[in-house]
Amino acid sequence: MAHDYRRPTGGRIDRNRKLRFHFNGKPYDGFEGDTLASALIANGVSVTARSFKYHRPRGIVGSGVEEPASLVELEGADASANNQITTVAIRSGLRAKSVNCWPSAEFDLGAINQLFARLIPAGFYYKTFKWPSWHLFEPIIRRAAGLAAAPSDPPAHGHFEARHAHADVLIAGAGPSGLMAALVAGRAGARVFLADEATEAGGSLLSRTLQIDGRPAMDWVADAVAELAMMDNVTHLQNATVWAYREHNLVVVNERKPDHGALLERSWRVRARKVICATGAIERAMVFANNDRPGVMLVSAVQTYVNRYAAIPGNRAVVFTNNDSAYAAAADMAAAGISIAAIVDCRDSVSARNLEQVAGIEVLAGHVVTAAKGRKRIRAVTVSRRDGGTAREIRCDLLAHSGGWNPAVHLFSQSRGTLRYDPTIACFVPDVPAQPTLSVGAATGRMTLADALRTGAEAGSEAASACGFDSGPCDVPESDDIAYTIEPLWRVDTPGPSGKAFLDIQNDVSVDDVLLALREGYSNVEHVKRYTTGGMGIDQGKTGNINIIGTIAQHHGVNLRDVGTTTFRSPYTPVSFGAIAGLREESVLFPYRHTPITAWNQANGAVMYEAGARWRRPGYFPREGESFQDTVNRECRAVRERVGVYDGSPLGTFELKGRDVARFLDFIYTNVMSNLKPGNGRYGLMLSDDGLILDDGVAFRIDEHRWVVSTSTGHADAIHQHMEKILQTLRPDWQVYVTTVTSQWNNATVCGPKAREVMTALGTSIDLSPESFPFMSFRDGTVAGLPARVMRVSFTGELSYEVNVAPRHMRMLWDRVMKAGASFDIEPVGSEASHVLRVEKGFLSLGHEVDGTVDPYDLGMSWVMSKTKADFLGKRSVDLRRQGSRRRRELVGLLPLDPNRAIPEGAPLTPGGRKEATEGVTTACVWSVVQNRWVGLGLIENGRTRHGETAYARLKDGAIPAIITAPVFHDLEGERLRS
Amino acid sequence: MQNYSILSLARNAVCSHRNWRQAWRSPPLKDRYDVIVIGAGGHGLATAYYLAKEFGITGVAVVERGWLGGGNIARNTVTIRSNYMRDESIPFYVKSVAMFEGLTRELNFNMMHSKRTMVDVVQTYPKMRELRRRQLTMDIYGATYEQISTAELRRRIPALTGGGADARLPIIGGMVHTDAAVNRHDAVAWGYARAADARGVEIHQQTAVKALIRDGQGAIEGVETNRGTIRARKVVVAVSGHTTSVTETAGLRLPLRTMNLTAFVSEPVKPLVDVIVNCPDSGFYFSQSDKGEMVIGGAPDMGQSFRRDIKQHVFEDTVSAMLSLFPAFKKLKLMRQWGGHLDIAHDASPIMSKTDVEGLFVTAGWWGGYKAIPAGGLTLAHLVAKGAPHPLMAPFTLDRFRHLDFIMESGTTTAR
Numbered sequence A: 001m002a003h004d005y006r007r008p009t010g011g012r013i014d015r016n017r018k019l020r021f022h023f024n025g026k027p028y029d030g031f032e033g034d035t036l037a038s039a040l041i042a043n044g045v046s047v048t049a050r051s052f053k054y055h056r057p058r059g060i061v062g063s064g065v066e067e068p069a070s071l072v073e074l075e076g077a078d079a080s081a082n083n084q085i086t087t088v089a090i091r092s093g094l095r096a097k098s099v100n101c102w103p104s105a106e107f108d109l110g111a112i113n114q115l116f117a118r119l120i121p122a123g124f125y126y127k128t129f130k131w132p133s134w135h136l137f138e139p140i141i142r143r144a145a146g147l148a149a150a151p152s153d154p155p156a157h158g159h160f161e162a163r164h165a166h167a168d169v170l171i172a173g174a175g176p177s178g179l180m181a182a183l184v185a186g187r188a189g190a191r192v193f194l195a196d197e198a199t200e201a202g203g204s205l206l207s208r209t210l211q212i213d214g215r216p217a218m219d220w221v222a223d224a225v226a227e228l229a230m231m232d233n234v235t236h237l238q239n240a241t242v243w244a245y246r247e248h249n250l251v252v253v254n255e256r257k258p259d260h261g262a263l264l265e266r267s268w269r270v271r272a273r274k275v276i277c278a279t280g281a282i283e284r285a286m287v288f289a290n291n292d293r294p295g296v297m298l299v300s301a302v303q304t305y306v307n308r309y310a311a312i313p314g315n316r317a318v319v320f321t322n323n324d325s326a327y328a329a330a331a332d333m334a335a336a337g338i339s340i341a342a343i344v345d346c347r348d349s350v351s352a353r354n355l356e357q358v359a360g361i362e363v364l365a366g367h368v369v370t371a372a373k374g375r376k377r378i379r380a381v382t383v384s385r386r387d388g389g390t391a392r393e394i395r396c397d398l399l400a401h402s403g404g405w406n407p408a409v410h411l412f413s414q415s416r417g418t419l420r421y422d423p424t425i426a427c428f429v430p431d432v433p434a435q436p437t438l439s440v441g442a443a444t445g446r447m448t449l450a451d452a453l454r455t456g457a458e459a460g461s462e463a464a465s466a467c468g469f470d471s472g473p474c475d476v477p478e479s480d481d482i483a484y485t486i487e488p489l490w491r492v493d494t495p496g497p498s499g500k501a502f503l504d505i506q507n508d509v510s511v512d513d514v515l516l517a518l519r520e521g522y523s524n525v526e527h528v529k530r531y532t533t534g535g536m537g538i539d540q541g542k543t544g545n546i547n548i549i550g551t552i553a554q555h556h557g558v559n560l561r562d563v564g565t566t567t568f569r570s571p572y573t574p575v576s577f578g579a580i581a582g583l584r585e586e587s588v589l590f591p592y593r594h595t596p597i598t599a600w601n602q603a604n605g606a607v608m609y610e611a612g613a614r615w616r617r618p619g620y621f622p623r624e625g626e627s628f629q630d631t632v633n634r635e636c637r638a639v640r641e642r643v644g645v646y647d648g649s650p651l652g653t654f655e656l657k658g659r660d661v662a663r664f665l666d667f668i669y670t671n672v673m674s675n676l677k678p679g680n681g682r683y684g685l686m687l688s689d690d691g692l693i694l695d696d697g698v699a700f701r702i703d704e705h706r707w708v709v710s711t712s713t714g715h716a717d718a719i720h721q722h723m724e725k726i727l728q729t730l731r732p733d734w735q736v737y738v739t740t741v742t743s744q745w746n747n748a749t750v751c752g753p754k755a756r757e758v759m760t761a762l763g764t765s766i767d768l769s770p771e772s773f774p775f776m777s778f779r780d781g782t783v784a785g786l787p788a789r790v791m792r793v794s795f796t797g798e799l800s801y802e803v804n805v806a807p808r809h810m811r812m813l814w815d816r817v818m819k820a821g822a823s824f825d826i827e828p829v830g831s832e833a834s835h836v837l838r839v840e841k842g843f844l845s846l847g848h849e850v851d852g853t854v855d856p857y858d859l860g861m862s863w864v865m866s867k868t869k870a871d872f873l874g875k876r877s878v879d880l881r882r883q884g885s886r887r888r889r890e891l892v893g894l895l896p897l898d899p900n901r902a903i904p905e906g907a908p909l910t911p912g913g914r915k916e917a918t919e920g921v922t923t924a925c926v927w928s929v930v931q932n933r934w935v936g937l938g939l940i941e942n943g944r945t946r947h948g949e950t951a952y953a954r955l956k957d958g959a960i961p962a963i964i965t966a967p968v969f970h971d972l973e974g975e976r977l978r979s
Numbered sequence B: 001m002q003n004y005s006i007l008s009l010a011r012n013a014v015c016s017h018r019n020w021r022q023a024w025r026s027p028p029l030k031d032r033y034d035v036i037v038i039g040a041g042g043h044g045l046a047t048a049y050y051l052a053k054e055f056g057i058t059g060v061a062v063v064e065r066g067w068l069g070g071g072n073i074a075r076n077t078v079t080i081r082s083n084y085m086r087d088e089s090i091p092f093y094v095k096s097v098a099m100f101e102g103l104t105r106e107l108n109f110n111m112m113h114s115k116r117t118m119v120d121v122v123q124t125y126p127k128m129r130e131l132r133r134r135q136l137t138m139d140i141y142g143a144t145y146e147q148i149s150t151a152e153l154r155r156r157i158p159a160l161t162g163g164g165a166d167a168r169l170p171i172i173g174g175m176v177h178t179d180a181a182v183n184r185h186d187a188v189a190w191g192y193a194r195a196a197d198a199r200g201v202e203i204h205q206q207t208a209v210k211a212l213i214r215d216g217q218g219a220i221e222g223v224e225t226n227r228g229t230i231r232a233r234k235v236v237v238a239v240s241g242h243t244t245s246v247t248e249t250a251g252l253r254l255p256l257r258t259m260n261l262t263a264f265v266s267e268p269v270k271p272l273v274d275v276i277v278n279c280p281d282s283g284f285y286f287s288q289s290d291k292g293e294m295v296i297g298g299a300p301d302m303g304q305s306f307r308r309d310i311k312q313h314v315f316e317d318t319v320s321a322m323l324s325l326f327p328a329f330k331k332l333k334l335m336r337q338w339g340g341h342l343d344i345a346h347d348a349s350p351i352m353s354k355t356d357v358e359g360l361f362v363t364a365g366w367w368g369g370y371k372a373i374p375a376g377g378l379t380l381a382h383l384v385a386k387g388a389p390h391p392l393m394a395p396f397t398l399d400r401f402r403h404l405d406f407i408m409e410s411g412t413t414t415a416r
Ligand SMILES: Cc1cc2nc3c(=O)[nH]c(=O)nc-3n(C[C@H](O)[C@H](O)[C@H](O)COP(=O)(O)OP(=O)(O)OC[C@H]3O[C@@H](n4cnc5c(N)ncnc54)[C@H](O)[C@@H]3O)c2cc1C
Pocket: B038, B039, B040, B041, B042, B043, B044, B063, B064, B065, B066, B067, B068, B069, B070, B071, B072, B073, B074, B075, B076, B077, B078, B079, B080, B207, B208, B209, B210, B238, B239, B240, B241, B242, B246, B261, B262, B263, B297, B338, B339, B340, B341, B342, B366, B367, B368, B369, B370, B371, B372, B415, B416
């Protein structure tokens, strides 16, 4: 039948801009302004998809985000998996294909499944595919499921970004109520953020032929948009979906192609004082046999296609409704040249105003459509009286159906507002908001334009005044449309095998499936959803869920209120992960932390890597021809025999100021700090409240009320939080100010027996003699001409000077150290050598010996537990634990019997090396340059009493014996570090 | 119990599936039972099932304030694994993983158990050291964990195209846990419910416990619900996330904190990733469900909370981390997200125990407790029936808190 599917004039398409696109491999033409759906309708295409389970042919059902049936995969540069055909704007070169069918939507081999349909009702897979094992069936099921293929590459061009915004009033939806609210709040001076998912503003007005103030409604929309554009205090976005409504009125908006340029999508995080949900309503489907056949469409969709896109979805239509909204649509359809065979209304009486609109069209009140006929396109429907009687067949190629309207309560519900079932309009409406939220227009179930404009204006004014802006009296424009009444009809029962009636078209969930679930005891709405998968598709059941709820209610003989809805979850419509992340990837997400000498390190061949707390540090400085071990040995020897220098800047450093710092430190460290004299420092341990070691570090007193505290590198942030938590929750009355100064001071730590000589060569104002500058003290002065604070701490067991300078001086200092040290053969030392040096000395390391299970006694550090302090954090827990009988794992040294055999770090220690419960663990094992053999540290049960015994490190194949020793392999007395 | 098989399906197809029986009954609520289990989640239902099956105790009522299987079991990301750190934990989870493998047969309900191995993507040396430590300890208990090269890692996960040599966190290798599996969480709840019901256990939905009732001696006497008082001398609290709110009605405080953990799924796509991918250094993990969705999880929200809201910044961090390693997922779409609350003990190990209240038992602290449902149910039933702990769960009683002898598993919070 030759037919023109495009109206000769009208529609919001640009007929001067023809666009060629491909669908399922075939070329078609459409116009700028078309969606893929409208363009295909205008080309007379009716089969646009195959269904998920039975591979039934499917067409276009809706006109927006509610579309349940037709999903397309986009190919090429815009590759994207599952897109509702109704939300894809066409552009020239677009290539799209239907998902779920092979070889094509027209001829799909998967349709074989229809033969087995009886064997595969809801939840069939729970009952079968068990023998011999699911693994036999899983690959087949997986391949059959999954809809489209995921894009295999990131977008070749363009990027994503994210922005923050604050608003007095955020309005979701730019239909009549949202625009009205925006105008009123905007005129009052409030900062308004208006976002709407469609390509242009107007909402339902885009699809209808209503009047406002005696003019076409879209003229009013154009004026409103123009006025908003003039207001500096208004941000108005189209193509922007409000997809999440979080706590504290945080709303997330996804804006697509904001500037038609390289920016693909932008994510807005908007914190608003008031949120107005002007999200409109979504039409719901009627349920009858074969309600999924191509040619069966929502009334609102048909109305949208004829009015907005000037596309004609059929020649001869039947309209099936349970409510008033279909009549105006039918009139629009007739005006577009569609011949309307009949209007089938399940209600016994239809109002005169409705009839007036469709004068001349047969209206069958008290009737229902029981089935659609035809496979790839309907050719007729059967109609009968609602209470039974003989069926009559009406020839048609289009069935427009309307089951009434559901307010789009998704955002309201996400915000934790509660819903209420309103029986007069048979839908769930917003009830009690949980946040400062207002709902307006159709989103509240008020279905007339007059109500939309009025509630929009009121909410705009209320929201503005809540933010301190007076809108004054505002006039609401005049409009008229017909009041909305409805009589719910959740499904049409058809006796006999007239075909499947679908509740969820996308997931192929039929009435029989839901009844089966109910029969089997899956009686809760959530059980039904999960058992049948109804409502779990991409569309999240926007058109069908209510019918499932209605079916459940009928089955149990209760009200819909008692069944309730399933939970509305974000996102409202699917959002790409790229948009959610914005620009945050890789080094933007995990920024590198550098010290000022990174360039020097790299120029000197350092192997750099992540070394905790996001610091990028040199691991070692290999030279030509060296193995890894050679390099580490060389660096260690330099420190032990001569002098080395390392960049200790990443060490967490905090300055604490205030009257109560001393008692605060006494509280968080196990030992006493308060008796330190200015200029001196002390090593200490911090415990968590469960009595386990949290961190080790050094506290230096600068003056009475000023201290510098250092923590381990990887734990700096956690310790900062720990300190702040105590100060803010446990001791808010103490005057202690904590400032992170990790990056305010950088240091070069000169260590080794010749350290003092290098310092002298550098030139310093500080007296370096051990008497006037002993171990564990600091001095301010100049070093190499730079203002410096020098601390005598040691992480290597050698004489050490930690020379702290301002970051801008760090590189200078470093260069001067290298120069002054040259005659002593100074070497830069990486973190690998540092690890060896600390193990040789038996110093602890977080993540090794301190693995979250040990207390100070376990590590042989009873001396660090103050006997004089009445209390400190973790004391009670340590004491409590000590009263128990559980054997503790204690720190020991491990000398492998074979001095040339390393124990892998982390290897468990088991009795006799047998494959049985562990008694300890190897925490570290290194090649010691002072012992000339492998040495290890470990935690082993009752270790301190077992020196001299043999421990066994258990490997997969056998064990490594090692002698248990004291955990120090170098300078037992600590003479060197004090020297 | 009605048998489920291809044959019974065929037989029922003939009569349009009209003859399937209820998977579980909705019996009238009695005022007395031998045992009341509070919470029809995985642990509650499994405990009830094993009480009936292994110990012949059938006078059991499971009371559930919402719908059965609607708590965390409905929200979790179904990662089943045994790569734990401590001697106490590993054998328990090894047992649970093994029980899961046989559960489809045991319950005559297809769990769609898919043993697809978990692959850890390692990006830092400390993490590699920690996982190797796990590996050698796990080996003692027969759990598999093997180190693989970066090349092998990429072969197993072709979609893993990020993390190259120039990346912010280059991949340095991987670990493979072949015992790991995923399955269908609803099926676990329903399967246990059906099988327990068939053995006489009563499941009462929409029955919320308001308070525990103690007798004059302080022993447990029953529970107060919205449907009236129900009595029993033994009460099991299996309410994951809400444990403290229930036990405090009996004056019992427990060393637990409640936190929010969220997860999300992508749109369904054709098979792309065959293993469970865990990226501990980046802070996310995922697997692809049989329906094709990527089921993705990340780090928990900071701090304690009884709310289930999504924290946008936590969520964005997880997504951003995922895109750093899987850049092709940029055009993949988020379809659904949600949260659940879990309670966690100081050492992140579970608590399965008697309490100071005679007759009151708890199973709690299930931070990643989906995988533990079979073994947790079995061993708790043992405790309830015999009064003494099953050897596999003996380390997990409340006794360990008397002297704070923790079983530290807190290093394990990435892959649930
Ligand atoms: C996002 C997320 C991801 C996770 N991923 C994994 C994973 O991959 N692997 C894994 O092993 N674990 C995972 N978990 C953890 C796992 O879900 C839980 O540890 C486990 O489900 C808890 O046990 P349950 O099934 O018994 O709990 P639930 O299913 O929560 O059962 C508790 C039940 O008690 C009911 N209840 C509460 N209060 C009352 C009352 N007063 N009266 C009556 N009934 C009450 C609740 O309604 C609920 O049904 C995850 C958790 C979350 C939230």
